[in-house]
Amino acid sequence: MLNRFCKTACQVAALAAALGAGVANADVSISGGWLRAVPPVSPTMAGYLTVTNNGETSVKITGARSDIAGHTMLHSMKTLDDGTRKMGHLHHIMLAPGDSFSLTPGGDHLMLMKLQRVPQLGESVTVCLLQAEGDALCSALPVRREAPEES
Amino acid sequence: MRKLLYVLPLLAALVLAGCGKQESDLPVNTRLGGDFTLTDQNGEPFQAEKLKGQVSILFFGYTHCPDICPAVLAQVAQVYRHLEEEGVADQVQPVFITFDPERDTAAHLKEYLPWFKADMIGLTGSLEQIREVAKQYGVVFIKDKEADEQGYLFTHSDYIYLLDDQARVRKLYPADFKVDEVVADVESLL
Numbered sequence: 296m297l298n299r300f301c302k303t304a305c306q307v308a309a310l311a312a313a314l315g316a317g318v319a320n321a322d323v324s325i326s327g328g329w330l331r332a333v334p335p336v337s338p339t340m341a342g343y344l345t346v347t348n349n350g351e352t353s354v355k356i357t358g359a360r361s362d363i364a365g366h367t368m369l370h371s372m373k374t375l376d377d378g379t380r381k382m383g384h385l386h387h388i389m390l391a392p393g394d395s396f397s398l399t400p401g402g403d404h405l406m407l408m409k410l411q412r413v414p415q416l417g418e419s420v421t422v423c424l425l426q427a428e429g430d431a432l433c434s435a436l437p438v439r440r441e442a443p444e445e446s
Numbered sequence: 447m448r449k450l451l452y453v454l455p456l457l458a459a460l461v462l463a464g465c466g467k468q469e470s471d472l473p474v475n476t477r478l479g480g481d482f483t484l485t486d487q488n489g490e491p492f493q494a495e496k497l498k499g500q501v502s503i504l505f506f507g508y509t510h511c512p513d514i515c516p517a518v519l520a521q522v523a524q525v526y527r528h529l530e531e532e533g534v535a536d537q538v539q540p541v542f543i544t545f546d547p548e549r550d551t552a553a554h555l556k557e558y559l560p561w562f563k564a565d566m567i568g569l570t571g572s573l574e575q576i577r578e579v580a581k582q583y584g585v586v587f588i589k590d591k592e593a594d595e596q597g598y599l600f601t602h603s604d605y606i607y608l609l610d611d612q613a614r615v616r617k618l619y620p621a622d623f624k625v626d627e628v629v630a631d632v633e634s635l636l
Contacts, residue, residue, distance in 0.1 A: 331513075331516055331517065331520070332520075333516050333561075334557070334558050334559075334560075334561035334562070335561065336554070336557045336558050337509065337516070337558065338509075338510055338597075339510055339511075339512040340512060340516070341512040341513040341516070370512070370513070372513065372514075375601070377586065377603075378603055379586050379588070379601050379602055379603050380514060380601065380602060380603070380604055380621075381590075381601040382513070382590075382599050382601075400513065400517050400622075401513065401514060401517065401621060401622055404512070404513050406512045406513070407512070408512075408597065440520055441520065441524075
């Protein structure tokens, strides 16, 4: 009995591990996530991902968090008329059923500030998107030098 | 025989032209660039004159910038690695100029830049000095007023400048430049 329980528990754990790069919510998925590797003395780093609402009701993402950063924000990036680039706080992301939203290099992005430690190349860091309603959507984002080919 | 006397110099000229250095097609931008003095990552004065004698890839940014600046630094490092593979990296100098001297001190640049492994020179200085250099290169940077306990950001332009061995601007690239294009342009100037 105990063995069967352990076997089932292991299977669940393995499934959870396999979904490590995915999300803890069946209706919303995170894909293509990564963090840009930065020098060990860097105070900030940026993250990128695509979040998709697979459910039948709208989803509102209101922020982000990560254990390695004192503060994590959703950041907007705008190109102004004179060609300069301006960052600002992206207060929320609304996702209608079936919608996706991508945080991309040079565009809107995740900003991890006050890094308590700078993760190394190849490491994975858990980043969670906060919803107005419901649990946080967490995903393990690999630290990379460059964007993965498919993103 | 007389015909040969005419033809031989012409042939010699053609052969010499073929062996000599090809002039790059990149036009000289006479409106941007100029002399300046800043401070390098070792705390030493750095004059624009030092850029002469090699091709430079020059760009502006700040190390607290989370997105564009690290991406540009990584891309420039990629260009440098390609040039290393071609055996010409010693003729090329990447140069990073901060417009955030308050946080990007020489000591901080010295710790920050080597990670990119591109033999980068980091330049800082007084805000006045940096404003002057930025003006020479048509760079805009504005410290955002929304600074809070998380720090401050800049609204800024993000061009990358290719300088020839006379420190003249020959081409500008956007922040999301193509590595292969820059490598080819650099090689055309060597």
